[in-house]
Amino acid sequence: MIRFDQVSVTYDDAAGPALTGVDLTVDEGELCLLVGPSGVGKSTLLGTVSGLVPHFSGGTLHGTVTVAGRDTRTHRPRELADVVGTVGQDPLAHFVTDTVEDELAYGMESLGLPPDTMRRRVEETLDLLGLAALRERPIATLSGGQQQRVAIGSVLTAHPRVLVLDEPTSALDPAAAEEVLAVLQRLVHDLGTTVLLAEHRLERVVQYADQVIVLPAPGEAPLVGEPAAMMAASPVHPPVVALGRLAGWSPLPLSVRDARRRAGTLRDRLAPEPAPGGAAEPAAPDAAAPPVGRAEGLTVRRDRTDALRGVDLAVRPGESVALMGRNGAGKSTLLSAFVGLHEPAAGTVRVGDAVPHRTRPAELLRRVGLVPQEPRDLLYADTVAAECEAADRDADAPRGTCRALVTRLLPGVADATHPRDLSEGQRLALALAVILTASPPLILLDEPTRGLDYAAKARLVEVLRALAADGHAIVLATHDVELAAELAHRVVILADGEVVADGPTAEVVVSSPAFAPQVAKVLAPLPYLTVPQVAHALGAGA
Structure with a gap:
């Protein structure tokens, strides 16, 4: 054909x-x-x-x-x-x-x-x-x-x-x-x-x-x-293949069902090990710190419909929160409310001590940054170099700050490249670098791994973990259950504009067949979510 x-x-x-x-x-x-x-x-x-x-x-x-x-x-x-x-x-x-x-x-x-x-x-x-x-x-x-x-x-x-x-x-x-x-x-x-x-x-x-x-x-x-x-x-390759490579299975499994059939011995090896952990795990945030972003009873109305209803969410320094839920559940609307794009119909939303929809954009830029689903909405210059220079100026950051972030997220992209010539994932990485240049305390990302391969996603996770370790709060709306398993301390699930679950990642995603990562499905009922957790446990038990 x-x-x-x-x-x-x-x-x-x-x-x-x-x-x-x-x-x-x-x-x-x-x-x-x-x-x-x-x-x-x-x-x-x-x-x-x-x-x-x-x-x-x-x-x-x-x-x-x-x-x-x-x-x-x-x-x-x-x-x-x-x-x-x-x-x-x-x-x-x-x-x-x-x-x-x-x-x-x-x-x-x-x-x-x-x-x-x-x-x-x-x-x-x-x-x-x-x-x-x-x-x-x-x-x-x-x-x-x-x-x-x-x-x-x-x-x-x-x-x-x-x-x-x-x-x-x-x-x-x-x-x-x-x-x-x-x-x-x-x-x-x-x-x-x-x-x-x-x-x-x-x-x-x-x-x-x-x-x-x-x-x-x-x-x-x-x-x-x-x-x-x-x-x-x-x-x-997907996590189930990475798990098969780690376990030495041949041929490699392509589905959770294939992997579960072979995982009995691996589960037996892991069962006596302590709870998952290791150097790759995100550090726990300070639960006593005041939140850098908070929504209380937040209701947002769009076209005479409540896109959000009575949402409560507090995000503290160093915390990574994954917003999950079906398409149209209100995830993007919630992120937009934190950057002032929607005025609450009821309830309140705060970024630090600021009310987002009443704060000037130049001031809000240093408090909160949003990478939208369409990264081109943030990109207007003719070259990658010009985008980086503009981001440095807008954020009053040292020259080269944005370019260093681009290099870290997306190695090999030339300064003279036009943003429209980048792939979807490359444009997203550039937009993220533009937002991170201002180093806001609260960083919001809407579908940040859309268009990213596994290597680029791993680099993104590394950058976001480093930001969380430095005290930045991160909220990401995502359908990527593997990203949530690797990065998030908490998972908040929205449905029809309401919060239906809010808790530690391991508790929320493992109990949900729709949002459980592949490793959790393969190794259930053991509490492992990612391949690095399994590798760490096997190394500790060697």
Whole structure:
């Protein structure tokens, strides 16, 4: 169905090729997973299938990419639209209409399908993706995860033979991600649709893949093979694979179920060990310190609907708190209230002794910083260097402070790079560096690992732990259960704008099947959450 014949791509003014030596085939009815560190060319490879590379991206494509027999060099994206459906990293860039139902119908209108066919497919897609209750909603009012599902649905309605997806579950809560992956499975198994997707959250998808393509590093030829064999060689892999490597299992497990079947001996070795801990564990915050951020009885009303109802939350210096819950639960609204973007309808919100919505932005910048879901909202300069210089000036920080943070979070990014040329994960790292330059006591992050590979996420965790150790309070809204397990002291779960759970991470996530990390599921009932905890225990018991 998809054939790459000695494909390489070089962008104008680039030091080297973004892709090289791609020579492989993706068969009809196959779910093929594309993995690799950030910046190795995954989005470029996907773009060659849809024709976006090189027709819209520019640069030079050598070799041949054919999809259903059509050469993407001689067929522009509109000439491939009936066979290839594409969903990019940024759902907002995908939309052309204002409401959910109109967006689902738009692609079919472009293909000239009959109205009765369009109506039937819209209804089917609304049910498949759990969007029926949102059909009349303006897209601008949806949460990031809801927008991602609409973007996927707008492609599915055209019934393409090939689906190309870039980070399709990055903004989705665990339950919504399972729904989307179940839909993809159904398309592959029942309809013979070919699915090619790039995903950093491999713990969600690797067990469903028929074939894995690994891009090891920029300029290196890809590796292709069975999922278990590729995970043994891949520089990025999910926690269950890391646990299998640590335990010496062969073949490596790809799912929690596979790992649990082999984990009996490992659980026996770990059972006599003391409670998990070690150098990698976050230090406990000072419970007696006054909070740097507090919400009391906070109610926020949006469009005559209570997005938050009676929320109580206090965050103290050195504490890391993970806000979790399904898409639309109110996580982003709560973070926005702490930076003054929403005035409370009832209750209060404080940052130190300041009321956020009544405080000047220049003053608030030194009290609280928010990295939003869309990092480009913070980025306006033409180069990475200019962004860093502006951040240093705004924060009255020593020259080079922001650039040092960028280097730590995202090694190898040149000063002259335009922020729009960065990947989603790279832009997020740059936006985080901009916020951290002012070193605010309270740091808020909305989906901070969206678009980050495991190595970049590990660097982020290291930076945030260091900030917490220095007394900064961190609140992150996330669907990444592995991040919460590694970083958070507390987990707060929101549902329909209300707090339904608030407690130590180990207690809250282990008791919730939806939010438990892979290691906890494999080793239950033992209280281990992460691979480093297991490694520390095995080392202590050696």
